[in-house]
Structures are given as structure tokens and as C-alpha cells.
Amino acid sequence: MILTPMSPQDLAAALAAYVQDQVERLAARHFRGLDLPRVFAGHAVGPDVRADLAFTLAHLHGSGLGGLEGAAAPETIARVLQPIDGPATHSFYSYRVAETLAAFGPFEGNPLLEGWSEAERENLAVACDSTSWAKLYDRGVLPRNYAAVLARCELGRQRLGLDFDAALLERLIAAASAMLAEGERGFLDDSPARVSRYDIYTADVYLFTEPLAHLLGPAWRKGAESALSLVAATAGRDGTAVAWGRSTGALSACLTIELAALAVGRGLDEAPARWLGLAWNAFARYPRWMNDGLVTAHQHRNTYRYRGPARRLQMTLDTLGKLAYAALELREAPDDLAPCPAAECFPDRDQWVAFADEPPAGVWSYRSKALAFTLPVVGTTRSDYLPAPRNPGVFEVPVDADLPTATPYVTRFGQNYVGAHQARSVRKTEAGLEVSYDGFARSGLLDWPEDAASVAGQRDVRFRVEGRTLHAEETLRFEEPPESIGLQVAETASQPLHVEFECEGGHRVDTIDTAGLAEYRSFWSELPRVHQIDLDPAESVQFRWSVTPLFRVTAVEHGHHYHRSLYDPMAHRARDVLFPHRFAGDPDSAAGFLRDIDLYHLHWPEWFLGPEPDLHRRFIDRLRASDVRIVWTQHNRRPHRKADYEAVYQVWAESADGVIHHSRWGEAWMRNDFDFGAHAEHRVIPHGHFGNLMEELAQVDRAEAETELGLAPCTLRIGVVGAPRSEKKTQMLMDAFARVPSADLQLLVLSLGEDDRVPDDPRIHAIPYGMVPRDQFNRRLATIDVLAIPIEGDDYLTTGQFADAVGLGIPAITSDWPFLTEMLGDAAIVYGQGADALERCLRDLDPAHVERAAAASRALQSRYDWARIAEQTADLFDAVGTLKI
DSSP: OOOOOOOHHHHHHHHHHHHHHHHHHHHHHHOGGGOOOSEETTEEOOHHHHHHHHHHHHHHHHTTOOOOTTOOHHHHHHHHHTTOOSTTOOHHHHHHHHHHHHTTOOSTTOGGGTTOOHHHHHHHHHHTOOTHHHHHHHTTOSOTTHHHHHHHHHHHHHHHTOOOOHHHHHHHHHHHHHHHHSSTTSOOOOOTTOOOOOSHHHHHHHHHTGGGHHHHTHHHHHHHHHHHHHHHHHOOTTSOSSOSSTTOTHHHHHHHHHHHHHHHHHTOSSOHHHHHHHHHHHHHHGGGGEETTEEOTTSSSOOOGGGSGGGHHHHHHHHHHHHHHHHHHHTTSOTTOOOOOHHHHSOOEEEEEEEEETTEEEEEEEEOSSOEEEEEEOSOOSGGGSSOOBBTTTBOOOSSSSOOOSSOEEEETTEEEESOSSOSEEEEOSSEEEEEEEEEEETTOSSOOTTOOEEEEEEEEEEEEETTEEEEEEEEEESSOOSEEEEEEEEOSSSOEEEEEEOSSSEEEEEEEOTTOTTSBOSSOBOOEEEEEEEOOOSEEEEEEEEEEOEEEEETTTTSHHHHHHHGGGTTTEEEEEOOGGGSSOGGGGHHHHTTOOEEEESOGGGTSOSOHHHHHHHHHHHHHTTOEEEEEOOOSSOTTOOOOHHHHHHHHHHOSEEEESSHHHHHHHHHHSOOOTTOEEEEOOOOOGGGGOGGGGGOOHHHHHHHHTOOOOSEEEEEOSOOOTTBOHHHHHHHHHTSOOTTEEEEEEEEOTTOOOOSOTTEEEEEOOOOOHHHHHHHHTTOSEEEEOBOSSSOOOOSHHHHHHHHTOOEEEESOHHHHHHHGGGEEEEESHHHHHHHHHHTOOHHHHHHHHHHHHHTTTTTOHHHHHHHHHHHHHHHOOSOO
């Protein structure tokens, strides 16, 4: 869904319209005639679905919507509530029924109940009553946040004028207030045993206690501000905030929108423009969580068991109700507020958000252009609470399982134990984060029984970020060796990872196919492979691991030898795929393909779309709409075929996010001639040498290769390669060579143009230019001692011919063209300009000078090695970054 962010009122209207559309789709497919099913895909449908549907419609009514099947909202809501099973309705659903009714007035005389029988009215009053659950709360059976839930039930009954328990309400309000006030920083640990279980409910509690805010005192305001600070620090580009623990995924996207609406509508934060931007961003990405009226959180993904497929309908309406609530809050915001730009919504950060000091708990939130993640250090050892990096689509872990991921685990008597749970110490450093744990806690636990087993020992881990890579250095100590020690990193289907393990002790590394395994699903996607290290047990083990999300790059020139030479050694930092030519005429059809692409690497603009600037602008607009960054390697100042591409080059110059220049001289020239965007990252990264394409030369017999070409042996053979160009003065070279009467020299021309005329000189052997197989070309190169590159003129920006010379380790006779003198240095035998200068150079060729230049050429091979060039290019990618992380 593509949205143009505007005012809070625009967002409110868009949210309400979206929810209305989804509810209508749901009703048309599954609630025809507003007759809700009793079973749905093998699961019983309880009164929670009716309560949530009515609650959502009531919110929509506040936005002027909410009707279904031609009926207005009040009539629709009444029809939904009339058959509800009152005695079976409780807790969350009791207050939703009560608050829905109260939106239309007191119980007595409520227009929704007009024409109802006394039995139906009594049944609905029972649906609002959850006082029986207070006994469960008092016995500690229910989570602590149920104090607020049951308080809303009683408050709702009070608003309706129904009999309510004032003493119970007062007691519940006091309990809820005390619960919110106990966190030193306003962050709620809602676990019964106080085991540092900070998760989405740490923030969400302030949403469902908002109707009680006037009764809860200053604790609510302080906590709400803490909740906002947590979401502000952890909000991701996919709309998720708090990407660990229970009930994240779709509900976390809702949390971002709801809290943003609360911040904007109630003026709770000093940066409302950012909150409005975050809300727009999360809403724009929300439709992936719905399909024709049903939530998709259970399909090819996973939820917690208590939110499993049996609650699919309820979760659908729960999420839609949250969006409808946000729409109402946004209607109260100033109508002149504009959202901040997306780039400002996700600033760079390296922050430790502390939840508590003793035991230490919090979350490390990191974001740069190249890498982003949150790493929670909290209690419990269920897979989704462990101290592992999280970023939906990039770093994900299995849900609700005993499958430790990105956290070392050991086994004893068949049971997993992890170096996690409550940390002994946490230290945020400039380099990263250092965490220590005493003991290895039983894995897979959400609550914490007093008799929970553990393995004696210690884990010390140091995390640090380098560019796009997260590194971890692990030290594990045990009183006695466990049965096994392992660590695994899960990978999503859309984001390839490069994972490295290092250990001086015995170990095994493997990558395992987990595609299709139900247990390897996160809140967001399936996890088709895991990378693991299996370490030999010992009393002390040290190892290192790192994970790098590969840049996903596409290019039209995917198979070109330059592109392959660059990307093959970059496989540990980038994965490149061919950009399909079928999208050329219809860029918008590429939207699906570009969804999982970070960068478009442009080499030659003229190769793709022709000389019409508007075609290029349209293509660039699609890249921008798909959040794809652009990197342009500038091989040419203008196309070789001399068509007018000036305007096309300018379009790309102003759009490029990263620009690779092959020389300092070329960078100055291009930046003088074209207007680049102020945001663009410029780097001088030289052209790699082509020794990688010449590896078979060592096996070539020069004498045989000379015989194949009809060449006689000689002391020194000069060669010319590459396509004929007007700037390459091949004719001038042949004529100058013919005037130098040296029997020791020969000239081999492999780039003879149609208009070139070969002098009558037996020392000159010329072959019309044509593409030949690589092995044949290499055999020709094996006969050359010095390469001639007589390029003169003002149109050339770069040439790859110097890369042949360096790859061969031979010198080059060149003009004083600044590109060649900069690239070759002492490996160039520079003649200057013109025929006379070239003739003098050929006459003065000195074997000692040639050998010195050859040595200089060989010395350049490491500088122009593709592995080095690939690292420099990947470093530029890091600087340019991605909008998909």
C-alpha cells in the first residue's frame, strides 16, 4: 500500500476506511447476514469474537462508519451483541461489551437495546460482569495486569449504571496503580515471579489502562512516557516495535500505530511529527498482515500457542479494533501537524534502554545506514526472549519454543540450558555491549518455577558492530563439561546472511535446511535454514561468531565480466541478481521483484533504456517507491556510440545515492560536469585488473601461440587490444611504429578498425577487431610484452585496458591522459600526445626501462586485486546503506 503521509486527520480517515473495508470483507465472506459461525476451520467460535466485532464497530462509529450490510452502525452493533453468550463472556471481552454499550449511553434506555426482551437485556448485563474473575486474580492465577482488565470491567458497569462493586473497583485501581508504580523507570515486569520479563506488554499496558488514567495518578503518565520512549527507541522500518517476546508481529505493528496516535492526539511527547511519521510508516506496511478480511499472522508464520489458529477470528478483530481506536485518537490532534520525513523517523542510534538496574535488564537498540537491530537483555528463556539480535525480515528467531537461537546452549540429560535469563552484569561500551551471566538456565521457560534447574557455569559475551556485521566473542565456563555445546543463527528466506564461526578448539560448522518445519517459524516468516557451530565440550570454551546481512543487489549487467569480477569475491557481503529486462518498458511491474532488493547497481545507463530521459526518470521513480538505493559506477563520461545522453546522465547523477569513480581525476571531472545530489556518497575505487581472467596464461606455450598467429619470435612485442574507438589512435601508432627501424620490435594489433590501414611493414601483424573466446584471447595476450594504449581526446573517462596490462604484469605505453598516468604510475611509459611524441617514445624504448615498468605493473596487482576492490565497494554499500533494515 503506497500512501502519501499527510495530517493526523488524513491518517485517521485512512485508518478508519481501511478497517471498515476489512470488516466488510470479513462479513461478506464469513459473517453473511451478520450470522457469526459457531465453528471456524475446526475451532469453536466463542463470545470473544462478537465482543471484538462490536467493539471495533463502535470505534468505527466514532469515525462516522461502522455499518454493515446497509444498516447503520448502531443497528449493526445491536445485531452482533444480541445473541452473545453472556455467562461465557469475561475479562477483556466483558469490558469491550460494556464500553461499546456505554458509547451509546446508560444501560437503561440505551438505543442499542430497543426492542430487546428482558432476558436478552439480562444476558447482556451478565456479559459485562466479570466479578467472578476477581477471585482468580486474588489467588494469583491470573497475570498481574488483570487488575487493570477487571477494573475496566467494573468501570464500564459503573458508566452503564449497572450494579457494580465499588470496593472491588477501588481495590483493583489500587493494585493497578501499585503495579505501574513499582518499576523504577516506569517499565513493567509483568511476570508473577518478577523475573525481568519485559516485552510488548511493558508498553501495551499503558494503552489498555488509558481509560483508567484519571484514576491511576501520576504512575500512568510516567509509565506512558516510558512506553513511548521504548517504542521510539525500537521502532523498525517494517512498523514493528518491541520485536521480542510474546504477542509481537502484527500486534506490535498495531502497538506502534496506537502509541503514536496517543502521543499525537494527547500531546504526550515533544516530537509529534516523528510519531506521526512512525504511524504513517507502520500503517503503510500493515496490509501484509491482512488478506481479504482475515489476519495472516498464523499463515507461514507463528504466534504464541495462546494466540494460535483457534483465535484467528478474535485476533483479526482485535488488531482491526486497535487501528480503529488509533483513528479516534488521531482525530484529536492538531490539523496543521505534518509528519517528519522517513529518514528522520529512523535516525542512527546506539542506545542502551535500561528497564531496571538490579538485576540489570534492558534493550540495546542499534541503527546505522547499513545495519539495525534490537538486542533484548531480559529474563526468561523462551526462544523469543533470549539475548539475540532482532529485526523483522533480517534477524528472526523461532517463536514460543525451546530452540535457542543466536544464544549459546548446552545440553545435560537431554535438556537444553542457555546462557541467558537474568544477567549478572551489563555494560554498554562505545564499541558495543558486554553481558555476563552466572549459570546456564533451563531453556524454553516463560514463567519461572522456584525449582527450575540450571547448569553451573558462566557466560561472558561481547557484542560489537563493524559496518554491516554484528560480532560476538563468547567465553563459556563450566564446573564440569556438558554433553554438548552449540549455537545457531536462523536465516529468513528473503534476507541471506553470511555467518562466520571461529574457534581454536574442536568444532563442526554446518548449514541445515529447515524449510517447511513448523517449529522454525517466527512471528514474521519461515526460517528455511540455520547456520550452526557444534563445539567440543570442555570446562572452558572460547569462540567467536558474526552475522552479516548480505546486500541484495540487482543490475542489468549481471553477467558482464566486470560485474562478475567484482561480485564473485564480494559474496560474503553482497548477493547480486539479474535485473530482468522485461521490466524495462513497465517499471511498475518490477515492484514485486524489488521488494527484496536493497541496491540497484548501475554501470552503463545507455545499455538499458535508450536516450529518452523520461524513461530513466520513470525507472528511477519505481526504484525510489520501492525503497531501493542507487549506486552508479561511472565507467564513461558519455556513451561510446556518441548518442546524446547528457540529459540521461544528469538524471542518474542527481538520483544516485552512491557514486564510484575509477580515478581522482575522473571524480573531479564528473563532479564539475554534473549536478549530483548533496546526499550522494562519492568514492574513488579503481578498476580491478583482469589477472583473474588470465589464470591459464601460465600454461600457454608462447612459441605455440606465436605460431598460431603467424608471428616470428622477437625481442619485444607491443600489443594493442580492445574495441576500436575514435579516441584510440591505432592508426597513429601503426604509422609511428613503421617509421622506427628496429628489428627487435614487433607490433600486434588486435583491434584493427574498418577504416584503419596497415602499413607495409612485416613487423606489424594486425587482425580486424572481433570478439573471440576467452581462452583464445588469453593465448594472444601471451605473445605481448608491452601493451600500447594510445588514447587521446577529451571524451574518455576510463578504460579497462590498463587492467589487462596489470593483470599480465607488463608495462603500457600511454599518452599523458590523466586517467592512465594516475592508474599506472611507474608502470606507464608515457609518450605524451601526438604522432611525433609517440615515435620518439618507440625509438627510445630501453629494455631496462621496460623491465622497471613491468616490475611496477606487477607491484600494482595487489592494489587492483578484485578482492580488495570488492571490499572497498562493499564499504561504500555500507555507507550508502539500505532502506530495508
